[in-house]
Amino acid sequence: MSETRTTCPYCGVGCGVIAQVDNNGVTVRGDPEHPANFGRLCVKGAALAETTGLSGRLLQPMVDGATASWSQALDTAGERLRAIIAQHGPHAVAFYASGQLLTEDYYAANKLMKGFIGAANIDTNSRLCMSSAVTGYKRALGADVVPCSYEDIECSDLVVLVGSNAAWTHPVLYQRLVQARSANPSMKVVVIDPRRTATCDIADLHLSLLPGSDAGLFVGLLNRIVAEGDARSEFDDAAETFAIARDWNLERVAQFCGLDVADVVTFYDWFTRASTAITLYTMGINQSASGSDKCNAIINVHLASGKFGREGCGPFSLTGQPNAMGGREVGGLATQLAAHMNFEPQDLARLARFWGTERLAQTPGLMAVDLFEAIGKGDVKAVWIMGTNPAVSLPDSHAVCQALAACPLVIVSEVVADTDTSRYAHIRFPAQAWGEKNGTVTNSERRISRQRAFLTAPGETRPDWWIVAQMAKQLGFAQAFGWQSAWEVFCEHAALSGYENRGERAFDIGALAELTHQQWDEMTPVRWPVSTGSSTLNLWQGWRGNQRLRLVAVAPQGMKTTCDALYPLVLNSGRIRDQWHTMTRTGTISRLMQHINEPLVEIAPEDAGRFKLNEGALCRVNSPRGVMVGRVTIHPGQRPGCVFTSMHWNNRFARQGRVNALVSPVCDPDSGQPESKQTAVRIMAWQPRWQGELFCRSTLTLPGFVHWWRKSADNALRYTLAGDSDIFVWLQQYCVAQGWQLQLAQWERGLNLLAWHDGNLMLGFWSAATPPQIDDEAILCAFMQKPENAQARHALLGGKSGGIPADKGVTICSCFNVGEKAITQAIANGCDTVQALGQALRCGSNCGSCIPELKALLAQKITLND
Numbered sequence: 001m002s003e004t005r006t007t008c009p010y011c012g013v014g015c016g017v018i019a020q021v022d023n024n025g026v027t028v029r030g031d032p033e034h035p036a037n038f039g040r041l042c043v044k045g046a047a048l049a050e051t052t053g054l055s056g057r058l059l060q061p062m063v064d065g066a067t068a069s070w071s072q073a074l075d076t077a078g079e080r081l082r083a084i085i086a087q088h089g090p091h092a093v094a095f096y097a098s099g100q101l102l103t104e105d106y107y108a109a110n111k112l113m114k115g116f117i118g119a120a121n122i123d124t125n126s127r128l129c130m131s132s133a134v135t136g137y138k139r140a141l142g143a144d145v146v147p148c149s150y151e152d153i154e155c156s157d158l159v160v161l162v163g164s165n166a167a168w169t170h171p172v173l174y175q176r177l178v179q180a181r182s183a184n185p186s187m188k189v190v191v192i193d194p195r196r197t198a199t200c201d202i203a204d205l206h207l208s209l210l211p212g213s214d215a216g217l218f219v220g221l222l223n224r225i226v227a228e229g230d231a232r233s234e235f236d237d238a239a240e241t242f243a244i245a246r247d248w249n250l251e252r253v254a255q256f257c258g259l260d261v262a263d264v265v266t267f268y269d270w271f272t273r274a275s276t277a278i279t280l281y282t283m284g285i286n287q288s289a290s291g292s293d294k295c296n297a298i299i300n301v302h303l304a305s306g307k308f309g310r311e312g313c314g315p316f317s318l319t320g321q322p323n324a325m326g327g328r329e330v331g332g333l334a335t336q337l338a339a340h341m342n343f344e345p346q347d348l349a350r351l352a353r354f355w356g357t358e359r360l361a362q363t364p365g366l367m368a369v370d371l372f373e374a375i376g377k378g379d380v381k382a383v384w385i386m387g388t389n390p391a392v393s394l395p396d397s398h399a400v401c402q403a404l405a406a407c408p409l410v411i412v413s414e415v416v417a418d419t420d421t422s423r424y425a426h427i428r429f430p431a432q433a434w435g436e437k438n439g440t441v442t443n444s445e446r447r448i449s450r451q452r453a454f455l456t457a458p459g460e461t462r463p464d465w466w467i468v469a470q471m472a473k474q475l476g477f478a479q480a481f482g483w484q485s486a487w488e489v490f491c492e493h494a495a496l497s498g499y500e501n502r503g504e505r506a507f508d509i510g511a512l513a514e515l516t517h518q519q520w521d522e523m524t525p526v527r528w529p530v531s532t533g534s535s536t537l538n539l540w541q542g543w544r545g546n547q548r549l550r551l552v553a554v555a556p557q558g559m560k561t562t563c564d565a566l567y568p569l570v571l572n573s574g575r576i577r578d579q580w581h582t583m584t585r586t587g588t589i590s591r592l593m594q595h596i597n598e599p600l601v602e603i604a605p606e607d608a609g610r611f612k613l614n615e616g617a618l619c620r621v622n623s624p625r626g627v628m629v630g631r632v633t634i635h636p637g638q639r640p641g642c643v644f645t646s647m648h649w650n651n652r653f654a655r656q657g658r659v660n661a662l663v664s665p666v667c668d669p670d671s672g673q674p675e676s677k678q679t680a681v682r683i684m685a686w687q688p689r690w691q692g693e694l695f696c697r698s699t700l701t702l703p704g705f706v707h708w709w710r711k712s713a714d715n716a717l718r719y720t721l722a723g724d725s726d727i728f729v730w731l732q733q734y735c736v737a738q739g740w741q742l743q744l745a746q747w748e749r750g751l752n753l754l755a756w757h758d759g760n761l762m763l764g765f766w767s768a769a770t771p772p773q774i775d776d777e778a779i780l781c782a783f784m785q786k787p788e789n790a791q792a793r794h795a796l797l798g799g800k801s802g803g804i805p806a807d808k809g810v811t812i813c814s815c816f817n818v819g820e821k822a823i824t825q826a827i828a829n830g831c832d833t834v835q836a837l838g839q840a841l842r843c844g845s846n847c848g849s850c851i852p853e854l855k856a857l858l859a860q861k862i863t864l865n866d
Ligand SMILES: Nc1nc2c(c(=O)[nH]1)N[C@H]1C(S)=C(S)[C@@H](COP(=O)(O)OP(=O)(O)OC[C@H]3O[C@@H](n4cnc5c(=O)[nH]c(N)nc54)[C@H](O)[C@@H]3O)O[C@H]1N2
Pocket: 011, 012, 129, 162, 163, 164, 165, 166, 168, 169, 170, 192, 193, 194, 195, 197, 210, 211, 212, 213, 214, 282, 283, 284, 285, 319, 320, 321, 572, 573, 574, 575, 576, 577, 578, 579, 580, 581, 677
């Protein structure tokens, strides 16, 4: 048995994980000594062991669809890249990287592109995520510094969450907040979000503002701070900023934001009177065509009110991905250089000196959305995609897919074999996954932690930094990429951060540059700066030559999209509790699929009535760019006029489940971040002729006339199907072609087809005019056993006497697999608190992420009794 301390590869909270490997396989638990989580894990972290299997992994390099050796794949990729660079120049080549790469991988990719290929066309998925926050900090503070820590949240009197559903997206941090709030009765929590989310569970005030209107609220708050006469005004541009704010009186704010004046006043009173206040903001702010301004509107109120640079205070942009912050440190974005340097003469000269290169890119490269447009136009002819799935996550996915399909050279470094993006790849490199690779990540509070390998790397997988270094050799730059291990890359990165840095660059971990390999292996989590000189940040002092801090004059703008008679609703998109992005790792884990297993379209009761949509009905959501198909769920927490769906579904898990097929690529001019949160759409109910549930043993390629949603279940795959044309002929032909025996029958609500091989159930299909409510557990048991006797087979056929009762409802508690029906039963039997439910069923007693839902079920019961 062995135990390894490592870090969770999902969200930016950056929880420490202890992985244990023994004869029974891998188990994980929270690291009690890690300062991000002190032993806690959320359900995604707790399910990490289940992701370490090899099914679906990319284990071999591939060239033009055939497996290849590393030397063949590298030779071919090198040859094709060299040819494109020779003919069209370095600007015809681009990298598209990810905040899920480790710092060492990221550093290597950035160095190769900017330092040696000589163009700055390396951008990353952080453009879709953090770039507005980066722009906001750089404009105000002179550097990309997050001026807060998790402890600041715990000791603040007022915690404001804006555009953040932290209960689901930063669950362990949210649980720290829940605990701090119950320990400190004078703490208040305000949530600002058009939707009432699970995060509102602990809110003293929820401001359900109009989508996109946040800047108005914060500029109005600045007005109030100025009006009270104690605003700090020693900052650059203070006079201009205050002047604009004076036009934003309460009535104007309330109207602009669609809020009651009284609620706005409450928020302003609390903020101005609190001795400490901290604002946490994420995608509801950043993902906007004026996201940078929104970030500055938030930073302005903290600077002007003096709620900055001291305990319990500050504008705290939470990072999403596990290493979004590391990417910012290495200069992963096309608009910056490594180690917090910029495209300015001194920085360019310094970096060229350090890297020993004469080819350093001199001007910024293309930002993500522009980059894919340039690929579409043929200006960029080769793209290397590492650790991200742009065919799903970039806006306007049809255009992105068309660009990739037309691109002469697409290289993809991936851990899984089949993604929406890798379908377009000419060359595929198999990367090592979490648990196999070594390196570092930096979390939201600037804390650097080690990810450590505890499994042998399978097949031909390699670390991402190694693949980059090999490619550098192919391109003739072997000397600058001679590293033998991730440790050497880390030390070079640390040395660069301290290089000629006399306090001008806030990111300084120069003191770590001399770590021995063993010291690096044993490194405990540390917050930067860790410099050889002073290692604290003087937050009130701007960086880059001690220039002053700045207020940014913000003229509030609304969303860019406009609703009209044809597209009357605003579509909002984001995350659900148990899935991670494009589902490549979480979508195949049964227990993470049980909470929400389809793309749900949440709509307010008023709108459901207006557009004749019933709970559970299928619907088509259209924008001028595309369509997605989802299932309606009526949610009183939706603001009328707004709908919400998740960003997760994609062509591997559904037909027409991609929300980005609808989203337009309109971006913030300063940060380049797309407005993923607001798209004008219409919704129409779709009543298919039949709906069905299909269970089988391996993935199916279904015919184009069927809509499908793939769901994972233990020991089988499950597809929910719907269509207008008959599928039975297709299914029968498919089963016969496999050599299976067919059994067809009528059940009480429709048709039923079973396919057998050697007494094993290979495929089962139940259809009806409305969703067939069947007991999937009984069916899954049949997949595991040989249901030889006639009675067992009859039960599967769904005859009236058969054992196909209704299902157990959605899984509310994924930690202990407790379904909604068991919970409502327990409530009916007298459980009237979350604690009582926990004692009866264990639900909610581990990570706590489902407590808001348990409370909602308890409240429903009370309403019924009323
Ligand atoms: N379970 C899970 N957790 C994750 C991830 C995941 O995929 N799954 N991904 C990680 C990553 S990379 C990221 S970036 C973070 C994102 O974390 P969050 O930003 O918390 O997540 P989202 O669901 O994208 O959006 C947050 C909220 O913004 C709200 N919103 C939409 N429009 C507006 C608006 O105009 N104003 C305001 N104030 N709010 C608005 C939405 O209703 C939503 O509730 O999550 C991280 N954690």
